[in-house]
Amino acid sequence: VPLRDLRQAAIAIASVLARSRNTGRVAVLHAHDWHxxxxxxxxxxxxxxxxxIPCVYTIHNLAFQGQERASxxxxxxxxxxAFHSIFEDHGTLNLMRGALIASDRITTVSPTYAHEIRTARYGHGLDGVLRWLSPKLRGITNGVDVHSWNP
Incomplete structure (x- = not known):
C-alpha cells in the first residue's frame, strides 16, 4: 500500500473523528479534490x-482522482x-468517485467546468457518473467578489 494513501486516510479519519468529538455545531463538511x-x-x-451532516465535495481538477489498486x-x-457500490471504477479504487457519490452536493470551479466534466472529452472516465449526479452538481466561479466582500 503506498504511504501516500495511508497518510491521506489517516488525515481524513483524524479530521472527521476530531470533529465528531468536538461539541460545537457543524453546519457542513466541505472537502476538496481526491486528497x-x-x-x-x-x-x-x-x-x-x-x-x-451535509457534505459538499469540490472538484478543482478532475484529472487527479486518487486511483489505486483494489487491494x-x-x-x-x-x-x-462500499468499494463495490461507490468506489469501484473498472476494478480499481477511485477515491474521487466515492466522494462524488457519497456527497450531498458537488461543486466545481466554474459553471463552464461543471458542464465540461460531464462530457467524454473532459470527464476523465467519470463523465457518466457526473451526468447521473447532475442534480447535485453546480459550478461556482472561483475567486472573491470584492464588491460584496472587501475586508
Missing amino acids: AALAVYYAKALASSVRG TTPYLDIAWD
Whole structure:
C-alpha cells in the first residue's frame, strides 16, 4: 500500500473523528479534490456523531482522482460493499468517485467546468457518473467578489 494513501486516510479519519468529538455545531463538511475524498465517506460511514451532516465535495481538477489498486481498500477502512457500490471504477479504487457519490452536493470551479466534466472529452472516465449526479452538481466561479466582500 503506498504511504501516500495511508497518510491521506489517516488525515481524513483524524479530521472527521476530531470533529465528531468536538461539541460545537457543524453546519457542513466541505472537502476538496481526491486528497480529502475519504473524509466524505468516513463522515457518512464511520463517525456516528457527524453522520447526517451535509457534505459538499469540490472538484478543482478532475484529472487527479486518487486511483489505486483494489487491494488497497481494506487498508483504508473501506467496507467491501462500499468499494463495490461507490468506489469501484473498472476494478480499481477511485477515491474521487466515492466522494462524488457519497456527497450531498458537488461543486466545481466554474459553471463552464461543471458542464465540461460531464462530457467524454473532459470527464476523465467519470463523465457518466457526473451526468447521473447532475442534480447535485453546480459550478461556482472561483475567486472573491470584492464588491460584496472587501475586508
